[in-house]
Amino acid sequence: MEKNDIQNTVKEIIRISGVNPKKCIKCGKCSGTCPAYDEMEYHPHQFVSMVDMGDIEPLLESPSIFKCLSCMACVDRCPRGVEPAKLIEAIRSVKQRMQGSNHMKPDDIPALLDEELPQQAIVSALRKYMK
Amino acid sequence: MQRIGVFVCWCGSNIAATVDVQRVADAVRSEPGVVFSVDYQYMCSQAGQSMIVDAVKEHQLTGLVICSCSPRMHESTFRKTAQLAGINPYMVEIANIREQCSWVHKDIFIGTQKAITLAKAAIAKVNLNTPLTSGESKVTKRALVIGGGIAGIQSALDIADAGFPVDLVEKEATIGGKMAQLDKTFPTLDCAACILTPKMVDVAQHENIRIISHAQVEEVGGFVGNFHVKIRKKARFVDESICTGCGLCTEKCPQKKVPNAFNLNMDHHRAIYIPFAQAVPKVAIIDPDYCSMLKNGKCGVCAKVCSVGAIDYQQKDEIIEEDYGAIVTATGYNPISLEKYDEYAYSLSKDVITSLEFERLTNAAGPTQGHLIRPSDGKQPHTIVFVQCVGSRCAANAEKGKEYCSKICCMYTAKHAMLVRDKYPDTEVYVFYIDVRTPGKSFDEFYRRAVEEYGVHYIKGMVGKVIPEGNTLKVQASDLLMNKQLHIDADLVVLAAAIEPDRSARPLATMLTASMDTNDFFTEAHPKLRPVESPTAGIFLSGTCQGPKDIPETVSQASAAAAKVIGLLCKNTLKGNPCVAVSDEMMCNGCSSCANVCPYGAITYESKEFRMPDRTTRMRRVAKVNPAVCQGCGCCTVACPSGAMDLDGFKNQQIMAEVDAICK
Numbered sequence: 001m002e003k004n005d006i007q008n009t010v011k012e013i014i015r016i017s018g019v020n021p022k023k024c025i026k027c028g029k030c031s032g033t034c035p036a037y038d039e040m041e042y043h044p045h046q047f048v049s050m051v052d053m054g055d056i057e058p059l060l061e062s063p064s065i066f067k068c069l070s071c072m073a074c075v076d077r078c079p080r081g082v083e084p085a086k087l088i089e090a091i092r093s094v095k096q097r098m099q100g101s102n103h104m105k106p107d108d109i110p111a112l113l114d115e116e117l118p119q120q121a122i123v124s125a126l127r128k129y130m131k
Numbered sequence: 132m133q134r135i136g137v138f139v140c141w142c143g144s145n146i147a148a149t150v151d152v153q154r155v156a157d158a159v160r161s162e163p164g165v166v167f168s169v170d171y172q173y174m175c176s177q178a179g180q181s182m183i184v185d186a187v188k189e190h191q192l193t194g195l196v197i198c199s200c201s202p203r204m205h206e207s208t209f210r211k212t213a214q215l216a217g218i219n220p221y222m223v224e225i226a227n228i229r230e231q232c233s234w235v236h237k238d239i240f241i242g243t244q245k246a247i248t249l250a251k252a253a254i255a256k257v258n259l260n261t262p263l264t265s266g267e268s269k270v271t272k273r274a275l276v277i278g279g280g281i282a283g284i285q286s287a288l289d290i291a292d293a294g295f296p297v298d299l300v301e302k303e304a305t306i307g308g309k310m311a312q313l314d315k316t317f318p319t320l321d322c323a324a325c326i327l328t329p330k331m332v333d334v335a336q337h338e339n340i341r342i343i344s345h346a347q348v349e350e351v352g353g354f355v356g357n358f359h360v361k362i363r364k365k366a367r368f369v370d371e372s373i374c375t376g377c378g379l380c381t382e383k384c385p386q387k388k389v390p391n392a393f394n395l396n397m398d399h400h401r402a403i404y405i406p407f408a409q410a411v412p413k414v415a416i417i418d419p420d421y422c423s424m425l426k427n428g429k430c431g432v433c434a435k436v437c438s439v440g441a442i443d444y445q446q447k448d449e450i451i452e453e454d455y456g457a458i459v460t461a462t463g464y465n466p467i468s469l470e471k472y473d474e475y476a477y478s479l480s481k482d483v484i485t486s487l488e489f490e491r492l493t494n495a496a497g498p499t500q501g502h503l504i505r506p507s508d509g510k511q512p513h514t515i516v517f518v519q520c521v522g523s524r525c526a527a528n529a530e531k532g533k534e535y536c537s538k539i540c541c542m543y544t545a546k547h548a549m550l551v552r553d554k555y556p557d558t559e560v561y562v563f564y565i566d567v568r569t570p571g572k573s574f575d576e577f578y579r580r581a582v583e584e585y586g587v588h589y590i591k592g593m594v595g596k597v598i599p600e601g602n603t604l605k606v607q608a609s610d611l612l613m614n615k616q617l618h619i620d621a622d623l624v625v626l627a628a629a630i631e632p633d634r635s636a637r638p639l640a641t642m643l644t645a646s647m648d649t650n651d652f653f654t655e656a657h658p659k660l661r662p663v664e665s666p667t668a669g670i671f672l673s674g675t676c677q678g679p680k681d682i683p684e685t686v687s688q689a690s691a692a693a694a695k696v697i698g699l700l701c702k703n704t705l706k707g708n709p710c711v712a713v714s715d716e717m718m719c720n721g722c723s724s725c726a727n728v729c730p731y732g733a734i735t736y737e738s739k740e741f742r743m744p745d746r747t748t749r750m751r752r753v754a755k756v757n758p759a760v761c762q763g764c765g766c767c768t769v770a771c772p773s774g775a776m777d778l779d780g781f782k783n784q785q786i787m788a789e790v791d792a793i794c795k
Contacts, residue, residue: 023526025524025565026565026611027520027524027565027592027593028565028591028592028593028608028609028610028611029593029594029595029609030595030609031592031595031609031611031616032563032592032593032594032595032596032607032608032609032616033474033595033596033607034595034609034616037609037616038616043609043614043616045609045611046614073595073596077474077595077596079520079524079525079526079529079532080524080525080526080529081526081528081529
């Protein structure tokens with residue numbers, strides 16, 4: 001990514017999420033409380049720091065953005081009200097809006113369907129993995 | 132018409148380099164009222180001042196305008212000069228052409244223009260100045276100290292040592308405060324009781340100190356030098372003057388299930404009790420919520436066993452009224468409630484405790500005689516997790532917690548960790564921190580000893596959650612430096628809860644009309660230069676009621692407050708500030724707007740008879756300002772809808788004249 005693109009993407013992430021990473025005091029309570037910690041390459045507190053430093057390329061490429069459970073434990077417990085999960089969600093959205101990063105097309109779904117799968121999960125998967 | 136002299140100072144090159152001082156002096160010469168103007172290198176010097184005195188005599192000046200530095204710097208100097216020259220000190224105005232011109236402008240043209248404008252504004256004001264004289268009031272040579280913790284004790288002792296009588300009001304049954312509950316004190320590890328209790332005895336034995344315990348201030352009236360205070364001394368159902376503190380009653384009372392507040396409810400005492408062995412006054416007290424004699428008239432065991440007949444079930448609250456010259460607030464702090472911190476399981480497990488509870492658990496006089504055991508099963512803990520900043524350093528708009536750093540937690544946690552490793556070397560101790568803050572003499576060395584000599588594990592990162600599971604507490608936390616999530620099976624979790632001002636502080640501040648910040652800490656008159664005084668004259672601040680602080684800082688501040696009190700009580704009379712609000716009775720409609728905004732409680736109302744145009748008389752309610760209490764802030768003059776309130780020395784007319792001069 002060009003330097004300019006990175007800056008604009010950081011702005012976009014901050015705009016979508018409404019998160020101000022400057023509020024973070026780097027206490028790590030978000031990562032201390034995260035149930036998906038071991039699944040993630042980058043952890044909640046790193047997301048906040050890396051967005052703050054403009055180091056977003058590794059985040060956009062990392063599977064970590066799809067490992068966040070959106071359980072909002074970090075949002076609930078952050079003493080500074082930084083809301084890391086919202087930031088991760090925003091990065092996920094930015095990633096999904098980028099060209100050519102479709103993981104799934106509606107045509108692929110019937111083959112993957114499972115009788116037991118709740119309707120809601122299918123809709124959520126579409127939203128998560130489609131552009 | 133005034134005869135005004137204008138004196139323009141160069142302040143060496145401080146002003147002269149960016150303001151053409153001679154042009155300023157020339158430009159104002161034709162202003163209305165100005166009969167003389169001059170510039171000089173150092174107006175505040177001896178030579179400069181005598182130049183002013185000579186000019187006053189030569190030109191029969193009636194008002195002075197000094198164009199120089201900020202009035203904060205030399206207004207009082209030039210007022211004295213004026214007095215020396217035989218004119219009223221309030222006929223002097225300062226035009227600040229240093230801080231407001233030369234120091235902020237680089238361009239000499241702009242700087243000079245602005246200096247001329249400011250000088251003209253000051254001249255316009257002096258034209259309307261009138262001589263003012265300060266009123267005088269007597270000083271009652273007695274001090275009131277509110278709060279009997281280490282801060283109040285130190286302030287009371289210092290004031291009393293200077294020879295002034297002091298009343299020390301304490302809301303609990305004994306003085307001593309939080310420090311009496313502590314075990315050891317950082318960074319020297321001397322025992323808190325060993326250094327505090329002798330001071331408590333000094334207070335009890337001091338001929339100039341009267342301890343009013345189990346009491347609360349109910350009403351404060353008056354002003355600096357002349358406060359009138361009502362204190363409610365609550366009934367303790369034991370005659371203080373007779374009780375010897377033998378403690379027999381506290382052993383015989385059949386009601387054994389009263390939570391012991393001194394031990395933070397970790398054990399019980401009887402319905403009649405002495406808070407702790409070294410209590411001052413060492414007098415028993417009955418808890419009316421538990422005593423069956425007071426509740427349903429049956430029992431009376433304590434009265435039977437008391438050999439001196441000190442028990443008095445009929446005792447009533449007593450109101451003490453007294454006059455004071457100065458008041459010291461030393462209301463102290465409390466740890467915040469941790470009920471909302473579900474993630475740390477404070478309400479779920481007995482083995483999650485606060486640091487203050489930990490102090491009692493390691494204290495030899497505590498509920499466990501100093502044996503560190505788990506409150507749940509009495510077993511010795513082998514893994515202890517300390518969590519720092521619980522409720523401190525939170526966002527300003529957070530649902531729970533405080534925005535500020537509680538300051539003392541880093542150090543007492545290092546102390547706790549060290550004490551545990553010293554007493555029980557086979558215990559694993561983890562401290563989870565955000566930052567370790569150790570500014571203070573020998574503080575960082577102390578923390579490093581905890582790590583290097585005592586092997587305490589300091590981990591950068593916060594605990595995310597604590598889950599009680601069987602006998603253990605599952606602690607999940609992040610180690611930010613290792614970039615790892617940790618899972619620790621702990622036996623005991625100690626939370627360094629944020630501290631907050633005591634709840635009694637807010638109503639007290641209202642009574643004293645002393646200002647507070649949004650966290651309910653008392654605000655100081657100036658954060659750097661007047662840190663132990665409230666902006667309200669005669670009110671002084673001691674200890675944590677002003678902000679979080681440790682014992683050494685508290686004691687220094689307590690002594691500083693005492694020094695200020697002594698300085699005040701040494702005076703026989705006080706000269707007031709003559710720039711106070713005055714109300715024009717003819718215009719006042721008694722609406723109370725001014726009294727509502729007055730931060731000092733200086734405004735009262737009186738009903739007065741007025742003659743109407745038709746020769747009838749009518750009673751009207753009008754505002755009256757107490758000049759001794761008024762600090763001249765001017766809030767009332769702005770709030771007054773009818774323009775009846777005005778401020779001497781800063782009359783609406785004078786200020787409008789200044790504005791006009793600037794806009795011309």
